[in-house]
Amino acid sequence: MTSLEEAETEETVTCLHMTFYHPCQEEKMMFRCLNFxxxxxxxxxxxxxxxxxSNVCRYNLVDSRVSRIQFSLQFYRxxxxxxxxxxxxxxxxxxxxxxxxxxxxxxxxxxxxxxxxICFGDYQILAEIQEGESMDYFQTxxxxxxxxxxxxxxxxxxxxxPESGIAYxxxxxxxxxxxxxxxxxx
Numbered sequence: 761m762t763s764l765e766e767a768e769t770e771e772t773v774t775c776l777h778m779t780f781y782h783p784c785q786e787e788k789m790m791f792r793c794l795n796f797x798x799x800x801x802x803x804x805x806x807x808x809x810x811x812x813x814s815n816v817c818r819y820n821l822v823d824s825r826v827s828r829i830q831f832s833l834q835f836y837r838x839x840x841x842x843x844x845x846x847x848x849x850x851x852x853x854x855x856x857x858x859x860x861x862x863x864x865x866x867x868x869x870x871x872x873x874x875x876x877x878i879c880f881g882d883y884q885i886l887a888e889i890q891e892g893e894s895m896d897y898f899q900t901x902x903x904x905x906x907x908x909x910x911x912x913x914x915x916x917x918x919x920x921x922p923e924s925g926i927a928y929x930x931x932x933x934x935x936x937x938x939x940x941x942x943x944x945x946x
Contacts (some may be wrong), residue, residue, distance in 0.1 A: 774892035
C-alpha cells in the first residue's frame with residue numbers, strides 16, 4: 761500500500777462567503793475590523809455573531825447605529841439528514857433584518873438560503889453557502905464591494921423587446937399559480 765492509500769480521507773468544509781457593502785464605507789470605515797479575503801475557521805458549536813460589541817461579536821462592525829449584537833448565524837445539521845445549514849437570527853430590538861424579501865423582527869430566525877441578501881439599515885450583505893461535509897467546524901470568507909449588493913443581484917431581465925415596444929410574456933401562464941386538474945379532464 762502506498763502512503764496515499766493509507767491517508768485519511770480529506771473532508772470538505774462548508775464555507776459561508778459574505779460580501780459586505782455600505783454606501784459610507786470609504787469615509788467611515790465601518791468594516792475595518794473584519795478580515796477580508798481570508799478564510800476563518802469557526803467551531804460548529806459556536807454562534808457567529810455580528811455587531812458593534814467586540815467583546816461579544818466575532819465579526820465587529822464599527823458603527824454606533826449597529827446594535828451591540830445585530831444578528832447571529834448558527835451552523836447545524838437538519839434532523840434525519842446529512843444536510844448542513846445555517847440559521848440566521850435577528851438579535852436587534854431596534855432594527856429589522858431583511859433576508860431576501862423576508863423581514864425578521866427581534867429574535868425571529870430562519871434558515872439561510874443557499875444564496876441571499878441580508879439587509880439592515882444601509883448595510884447590504886450577499887451571503888453564499890459553499891457546501892461541505894465537516895460537522896466539526898465551518899469557514900467564513902468575507903469580501904468587500906464598492907457596488908451595492910442589491911444592484912448586483914437585481915439585474916434587469918435580458919428578454920428581448922419587439923420593435924412595437926410592447927413586450928408580451930413568452931409564457932402566458934407564468935404569473936398564474938398552478939392549478940390542479942383531474943387526469944380525466946381535458
